Amino acid sequence: MKVVLVPVAEVSSRENRMDSWRTQKPAIDYSTCIRCMICWKFCPDNAIMYSDDGGYQFPNERLSKLEAPVIDYEHCKGCGICANECPEGSITMEMEGGE
Amino acid sequence: MIRTLQKYNAIMTGNEAVAMGAKLARVRFISAYPITPQTTIVEKLAEMIANRELDARYVEVESEHSAMAATMASELTGTRSYTATSSHGLLYMHEMLHWVAGQRLPVVMSVVNRAIGPPWNIWSDQTDTMNQKDTGWMQVYCESNQEALDTILMGYRIAEDRNVMLPLMTMEDAFVLSHTSEPVNVPEQKAVDDFLPELDLSYRIDVDRPMGYGSYSTPDGPFMELKKDMHDSMDRARKAIRSVTAEFATSFDRNYSGLIEEFLTEDADYVLIASGTLASTGKYVIQRLREKGYKVGLIRIRFFRPFPADEIRKAVKGTKGTGIIDRSISFGSGGNTFLEVSSSLYGTDNPPLYGFIAGLGGRDVKIEDFEEMFRIMEKKEPGQYWINIRRGD
Numbered sequence: 001m002k003v004v005l006v007p008v009a010e011v012s013s014r015e016n017r018m019d020s021w022r023t024q025k026p027a028i029d030y031s032t033c034i035r036c037m038i039c040w041k042f043c044p045d046n047a048i049m050y051s052d053d054g055g056y057q058f059p060n061e062r063l064s065k066l067e068a069p070v071i072d073y074e075h076c077k078g079c080g081i082c083a084n085e086c087p088e089g090s091i092t093m094e095m096e097g098g099e
Numbered sequence: 100m101i102r103t104l105q106k107y108n109a110i111m112t113g114n115e116a117v118a119m120g121a122k123l124a125r126v127r128f129i130s131a132y133p134i135t136p137q138t139t140i141v142e143k144l145a146e147m148i149a150n151r152e153l154d155a156r157y158v159e160v161e162s163e164h165s166a167m168a169a170t171m172a173s174e175l176t177g178t179r180s181y182t183a184t185s186s187h188g189l190l191y192m193h194e195m196l197h198w199v200a201g202q203r204l205p206v207v208m209s210v211v212n213r214a215i216g217p218p219w220n221i222w223s224d225q226t227d228t229m230n231q232k233d234t235g236w237m238q239v240y241c242e243s244n245q246e247a248l249d250t251i252l253m254g255y256r257i258a259e260d261r262n263v264m265l266p267l268m269t270m271e272d273a274f275v276l277s278h279t280s281e282p283v284n285v286p287e288q289k290a291v292d293d294f295l296p297e298l299d300l301s302y303r304i305d306v307d308r309p310m311g312y313g314s315y316s317t318p319d320g321p322f323m324e325l326k327k328d329m330h331d332s333m334d335r336a337r338k339a340i341r342s343v344t345a346e347f348a349t350s351f352d353r354n355y356s357g358l359i360e361e362f363l364t365e366d367a368d369y370v371l372i373a374s375g376t377l378a379s380t381g382k383y384v385i386q387r388l389r390e391k392g393y394k395v396g397l398i399r400i401r402f403f404r405p406f407p408a409d410e411i412r413k414a415v416k417g418t419k420g421t422g423i424i425d426r427s428i429s430f431g432s433g434g435n436t437f438l439e440v441s442s443s444l445y446g447t448d449n450p451p452l453y454g455f456i457a458g459l460g461g462r463d464v465k466i467e468d469f470e471e472m473f474r475i476m477e478k479k480e481p482g483q484y485w486i487n488i489r490r491g492d
């Protein structure tokens with residue numbers, strides 16, 4: 001039976017990658033990051049995650065016990081909001097791609 | 100005539116009739132913002148809900164944009180939803196009209212045709228709905244309160260047809276229908292239930308089957324195919340309109356004949372094309388002219404979307420002149436119906452075409468005005484004419 005085409009997505013929008021949108025890429029300097037998670041709160045694409053993996057540098061012992069922000073580069077679109085909001089200037093936007 | 104009169108069981112205004120239509124269609128959700136001359140439709144429905152005559156949720160909102168957004172959300176859950184508006188309110192809904200049609204939601208909405216300012220004007224004029232002809236909504240212009248009621252019932256059947264799945268707006272002329280009482284036959288609920296089954300929206304929001312709504316599409320995604328399918332569905336709607344209208348005639352003994360209604364066109368030399376209540380005055384004038392021996396007829400456009408191109412092509416074939424009345428204008432081009440009819444006839448052996456702009460802002464279109472249109476068709480060059488326009492204003 002003929003039915004109409006309907007614009008619903010049967011796959012999660014997580015399948016939509018944003019990495020091709022970027023011209024600049026945020027990089028976190030964990031040695032100065034105070035784990036305030038302001039970047040996590042401001043990222044418009046939920047592309048910053050919490051990680052308790054350890055293995056990241058830290059400014060002092062006390063902060064080593066806190067979870068660290070980790071950028072999901074598949075979904076980061078390179079807008080730079082995190083770098084703009086970081087109170088410690090711990091995020092820098094690096095040129096990406098091209099020559 | 101007496102037999103017909105006995106069938107009427109109520110006297111109601113056009114607005115009461117469409118509210119009754121919505122009730123009989125068992126709408127379960129209504130969201131609207133009041134605007135003259137639509138207000139009494141939603142007031143009536145709110146009253147029915149308050150009196151527990153209608154089991155539906157009524158949501159008040161702060162604007163027409165929100166009214167259509169709420170209606171869209173409710174319809175997406177598979178709930179038969181309804182709203183009504185007019186004029187500036189309809190323009191304010193414009194963006195949401197595209198969303199509802201694009202999401203393939205079979206909403207039915209009543210629109211009372213009213214002029215667009217400036218200057219402020221609350222009277223009959225089709226500019227408001229002509230401005231929405233490209234939104235993917237089917238559009239029906241009604242001529243009587245009975246037709247206004249019946250079109251809500253047929254409207255849901257057509258819109259919810261699996262091959263169509265597009266929303267439908269049904270129109271009444273401001274005051275001439277909306278606030279004027281006429282005898283109406285209110286059908287039995289049981290008969291309506293047999294005619295209009297419950298909505299079963301296969302792609303409704305369902306927590307057990309999560310899907311993304313309002314997602315995005317890149318140029319290589321299905322965007323263009325989705326738009327083509329809307330256009331193809333409008334084509335398929337023509338078939339649904341004809342079959343639903345025929346089934347309605349069998350069930351309720353009222354025949355609306357499909358996308359257009361023809362009145363004495365069979366042997367006519369001159370034919371007028373009109374919609375809404377202007378067609379009623381037109382028919383009256385045509386009867387009088389027929390008595391004097393003039394071979395004249397009228398085509399009443401019921402559906403403007405999908406546009407009845409084939410029907411019109413057949414009906415005007417062989418006439419000496421075809422006049423198209425518009426109660427709206429596309430500035431810098433012409434009457435909207437005139438333009439559509441002209442392009443439908445392009446490449447055919449078409450009769451001379453005359454466009455008549457009449458009745459803007461509710462200006463009365465009188466018997467003399469119709470006679471003037473026939474005189475123009477007989478004597479003047481084809482083209483576009485303004486009817487009953489004052490000079491030197």
Ligand code: SF4
Pocket residue numbers: 026042043044045046047048071075076077078079080081082083
């Ligand atoms: S650059 Fe923008 S998208 Fe990427 S992590 Fe920072 S805030 Fe999020």
Ligand code: SF4
Pocket residue numbers: 028032033034035036037038039040069085086087088089090091
């Ligand atoms: S905003 Fe800056 S300091 Fe705060 S968690 Fe993010 S990177 Fe670290």
